[in-house]
Amino acid sequence: MAEAGIDQSHDHHMDPATEYSSSKLGMWLFLGTEILLFGGLFAAYAIFHARYPEMFYEQHLELNRTMGAINTCVLIFSSLTMAMGVSAIKWGKQKTAAILILITIICGLTFGVVKYFEYSAKFSHHIYPDTSIFFSLYFLMTGLHMIHVFIGLGILAVVFVLTLKGKFNAKYNTPIEMGGLYWHLVDLIWIYLFPLLYLIG
Amino acid sequence: MASHSHSDKHEHITSYKTYLIVWAALMVLTVITVYVSYVDFGTMNVVIAMAVASIKAALVALFFMHLKFEDSITWVFALFPLGLLFLLITMTFVDTFTRVVVP
Numbered sequence A: 001m002a003e004a005g006i007d008q009s010h011d012h013h014m015d016p017a018t019e020y021s022s023s024k025l026g027m028w029l030f031l032g033t034e035i036l037l038f039g040g041l042f043a044a045y046a047i048f049h050a051r052y053p054e055m056f057y058e059q060h061l062e063l064n065r066t067m068g069a070i071n072t073c074v075l076i077f078s079s080l081t082m083a084m085g086v087s088a089i090k091w092g093k094q095k096t097a098a099i100l101i102l103i104t105i106i107c108g109l110t111f112g113v114v115k116y117f118e119y120s121a122k123f124s125h126h127i128y129p130d131t132s133i134f135f136s137l138y139f140l141m142t143g144l145h146m147i148h149v150f151i152g153l154g155i156l157a158v159v160f161v162l163t164l165k166g167k168f169n170a171k172y173n174t175p176i177e178m179g180g181l182y183w184h185l186v187d188l189i190w191i192y193l194f195p196l197l198y199l200i201g
Numbered sequence B: 001m002a003s004h005s006h007s008d009k010h011e012h013i014t015s016y017k018t019y020l021i022v023w024a025a026l027m028v029l030t031v032i033t034v035y036v037s038y039v040d041f042g043t044m045n046v047v048i049a050m051a052v053a054s055i056k057a058a059l060v061a062l063f064f065m066h067l068k069f070e071d072s073i074t075w076v077f078a079l080f081p082l083g084l085l086f087l088l089i090t091m092t093f094v095d096t097f098t099r100v101v102v103p
Helices: A016-051 A051-058 A064-088 A093-126 A133-164 A174-200 B016-037 B044-064 B072-096
Strands: none
Touching: A051 A133, A051 A174, A051 B044, A064 A093, A064 A174, A064 B016, A064 B044, A064 B072, A093 A133, A093 A174, A093 B044, A133 A174, A174 B016, A174 B044, B016 B044, B016 B072
């Protein structure tokens, strides 16, 4: 605890423990805002589903359950490799961490490719966001989620390169952990989107 | 309590084994929720699907996101938005379905 000799004229960093715990709290706070961002759409979904249950039921049958289920598995697996990557770097295994982050990125890209084929199939059946309230919500919710997948991939790409460069180790790995938290949130939201859109409609 | 960096201050590192068990549980729950969706339980379908999703979300938050091992202030930060989300959805419901003139 270096209380003595704090020079106010310099840009002092917090001590590592405080820096780490405040990063984590800040991240959780941010994730809270993300939940509420999607929350508006969840509220809209709940209201319209309660009002037009038959329309939601009929139209959700247009969605490809198999594709949705595959993407669910892909995303859950990517969360697993991300979580393992965080453990790996905390044990000081830089190379293992890098590989696990890379697998996570590949899974995220796979998710995007599957979603691309799904959207293409919808468009070829002349289903667009203005087709109905159900599809409006479908495209909005999965679209906003997709944006989050891309942002997550961007963060993970940076973290991956920095891990390869050896910037992280057992003592300092906050960016990997925070990137991981963001990635898990993306997974968390999909865990609700999948049944709401593909399974119950 | 001498100078502690975060790595020696009761930091918990989850084993690969634990993560693999959680992942297996998530896969089983995914299979269950897809399977149940092909069976007609009426309104119970929604309840079951949301219950399974919430168990999955809890597993992801507790283990993958490490919440199980975080301090109480992190829990407050994590749970507070859920309270707001609950308010948002219930208040919107109460508003929309108690109007005399349905918009």
